Amino acid sequence: MVFVHGFGCDQRMWRLVAPAFKARYRVVLLDLVGSGRSDLTAYDPLRYNSLAAHAEDVLAVIHELGLENVVFVGHSVSAMIGVLAANREPSRFACLVLVAPSPRYINDEAYVGGFEQTDIEELLEAMDDNYLGWSGGITPVIMGHPDRPELAAELNNSFCSSDPTIARHFARVTFLSDNRADLPRLHMPALILQCAHDVIAPLAVGTYLHRHLPESELIVLDTSGHCPHLSVPRATIAAIDHFLRTGVSS
Amino acid sequence: MSEPEDELLPELDLRLTQENLEDLYEHAPCGYCTCLPDGTLVKLNHTLLTWLGYEVQELVARKCLQELFTIGGRLHYEMHCAPLLLLQDQVREISYTLRRKDGSTLPVLMNAVLLRDIDKQPLAVRITLFDITDRRKYEQELLRAKVQAEEQSKQLARANELLVTKNEQLTRINSDLDSFVYTASHDLKQPVTNMAGLFQELKRTATFHDPDAAGMMSMFEEALQQILGTIEGLTEVVQQQRELEQVSVDVVELRPFTEDIIRSLHPSEHEAGFTLDFSAVPRLRMARPSLHSMLYNLLSNALKYASPDRRPQVRVSTAQGDKEVIISVQDNGRGIDLARHGSELFQLFRRFHPEVVGSGMGLYLVNRLVHQAGGRVEVESEVSSGTTFHIFLPQ
Known part of the structure; x- marks a missing residue:
């Protein structure tokens, strides 16, 4: 069972959910390159200009660990990274769990993504405003002093802090991506975990995904926000558990 | 003399020690509010309401904290701040922009703590906002x-x-x-x-x-x-x-070193007199071969271009400069017309005394070696009375 975090956080966001599956599955947590405690110097903006590069990284981890029958659990942008990886090498995957997924964030004619292009520009601006306060360029200092872990402990928002330049680039790649064409190509069971009130991936997006993913199941969790695995971890675990026991014919 | 404890405390207005907490909350110099875990506003102080231009009943139970931010801030809150709060129960110094009822904006810095019930379930979020215009x-x-x-x-x-x-x-x-x-x-x-x-x-x-x-x-x-x-x-x-x-730098004892060179020039054939004064700087750190070549060329020039009218007198001395050592070689020879030839003095094959045999190589070599050692050469000369070369070497 491979868990991949979404934009703006790292693998530690799974800590209320992942342990529940340790008894039955081999649980693998990873940080996407450019996030968490990954090697930030490996983040080449040219290579990571599309989500495909992250999908390749996920496949590389699966190969390295020799994983078969993978249950892929991806949050937010990583849900789509999972779809891309599974389309490329379906034989490795058993099923996908897509937590608060969205194939495209920006409205497009009849398609409702929830955002206009200008909204995304505003987000990038807000990230710049938080350059001094949010990630504050402190992370690179820690990355440069692996021998001084106490520096990390002093951080205000030590979880999910990231290099501002990388975060900005990753945000652009994430929010300008359009993976709608990749959906019908997925031929394996997929669970869509939709929050009832989610600004980032609204209900309309969840139902769109359900219509276009051939073997998908849609579960709407009664919670607000974009992180059901943090706000309602128990309901999240129950939904995944139910899907794995009934939805996956294996 | 009075003891320190005898000194009177500064006078306090006792009314101030009875600070009204309700008033402090409502009119604190910062915005306070409390929300449900999903952001729904349940309580706001007067300061914050004044900043926003809303009436309390327009907001409580009707709007979320995130909805008071600009869209960028709202996205940021959902993606970063909300998960962070659930992970570590507090966030500090996050920069957002509030949108007032009239559409204008106010930059704020936000601190927030998450309160949990006895079952450790998220109960409410307390928020402080500071105006950071x-x-x-x-x-x-x-x-x-x-x-x-x-x-x-x-x-x-x-x-x-x-x-x-x-x-x-x-x-x-x-x-x-x-x-x-x-x-x-x-x-x-x-x-x-x-x-x-x-x-x-x-x-x-x-x-x-x-x-x-x-x-x-x-x-x-x-x-x-x-x-x-x-x-x-x-x-x-x-x-x-x-x-x-390839050559390495040595400490060179100048007197014996120069005496050796002079001997090799057979000074007696020229009836020349040499004066050596190395009292100021008796030794130098330098590559031996290049120092040899510099002194050899200057000294042999002093003999070669001696005046036919008088016995050659050559004086070699050192002096300590600011960050450099100066070696001077002074003769009483023919002299060079510096006004005419000064600029060409160190050029290869330039010759100024055609009546004397020479190759035009010596001064070129001296200058080149000095430059390689990071130094420079200066010349003083007067026709018919003599020439002095000063070599400045960094030490």
């Missing part, structure tokens, strides 16, 4: 300055790169020139030596009837010797350069 301006200026500094540093890097390339080019050209000089001198040497041998043979076997022949013969021989001398000098320049690249 001025700070935001400073931050934006900082960011602008940073972008500017980065641009300048890029330009510098580019300029530096260009310099490095130029430097590499020059180094290459320099070494090509050395190779050229070496090859040329080597290739010239053989035929000229052959000419000298042939000429000796010719002199021995041929008979000339022209009365001027004898004079022409000796002029020809002189010219041959001069060419050979020049070629040897050229070879020496290149060899010195090659040797220097």
Whole structure:
């Protein structure tokens, strides 16, 4: 069972959910390159200009660990990274769990993504405003002093802090991506975990995904926000558990 | 004398110690609010309501905290701040922009703590907001300055790169020139030596009837010797350069070192007098061969260009400068007209006393060696009264 975090956080966001599956599955947590405690110097903006590069990284981890029958659990942008990886090498995957997924964030004619292009520009601006306060360029200092872990402990928002330049680039790649064409190509069971009130991936997006993913199941969790695995971890675990026991014919 | 405890406490208005907590909450110099875990507002203080321009009933249970932010801030809250709160129960110093009821904006800094019930389930979020209108301006200026500094540093890097390339080019050209000089001198040497041998043979076997022949013969021989001398000098320049690249720096005791050189010049043949004064700086850190070459050339020049009218007197001395040592070689020879020749003094093959035999190599070599050692050469001279060379060497 491979868990991949979404934009703006790292693998530690799974800590209320992942342990529940340790008894039955081999649980693998990873940080996407450019996030968490990954090697930030490996983040080449040219290579990571599309989500495909992250999908390749996920496949590389699966190969390295020799994983078969993978249950892929991806949050937010990583849900789509999972779809891309599974389309490329379906034989490795058993099923996908897509937590608060969205194939495209920006409205497009009849398609409702929830955002206009200008909204995304505003987000990038807000990230710049938080350059001094949010990630504050402190992370690179820690990355440069692996021998001084106490520096990390002093951080205000030590979880999910990231290099501002990388975060900005990753945000652009994430929010300008359009993976709608990749959906019908997925031929394996997929669970869509939709929050009832989610600004980032609204209900309309969840139902769109359900219509276009051939073997998908849609579960709407009664919670607000974009992180059901943090706000309602128990309901999240129950939904995944139910899907794995009934939805996956294996 | 009064003891410290006898001193009176500053007078306090006792009414202030009874601070009204309700009033403090409502009119604190910062915005307070409380939300449900999903952001739904349940309580706001008067300060915050005044900032926003809303009535309390327009907000409580009707709007979320996130909805008071600009859209960018709202996205940021959902993606970063909300998960962070659930993970670590608090966030600090997050920068957002509030949108007032009238559409205008107010930059704030937010601190928040998550309260949990006895089952550890999220119960409420307490939020403090600080007006940072001025700070935001400073931050934006900082960011602008940073972008500017980065641009300048890029330009510098580019300029530096260009310099490095130029430097590499020059180094290459320099070494090509050395190779050229070496090859040329080597290739010239053989035929000229052959000419000298042939000429000796010719002199021995041929008979000339022209009365001027004898004079022409000796002029020809002189010219041959001069060419050979020049070629040897050229070879020496290149060899010195090659040797220097390997030679290490030594501490050289100047008096015995200079005395050796003087001996090799056979001063008695010139009836020359030498004065050595190394009291100021008795020893130097320097590559031995280049110091030898410098002094040898200057001293032999002092003898070579001695005035025919007087006994040569040469004085060699040292002095301590600010960050350098000065070696001076002073003679009472013919002198050089610096006004006329100063700029060409150190050029290869330049000669200023055609009546004296020489190759035009010595000063070129001295200057080159001094420059390689990071120093410089200065000259004082007066025609018919003498010349002084000062070598400045960094120490």
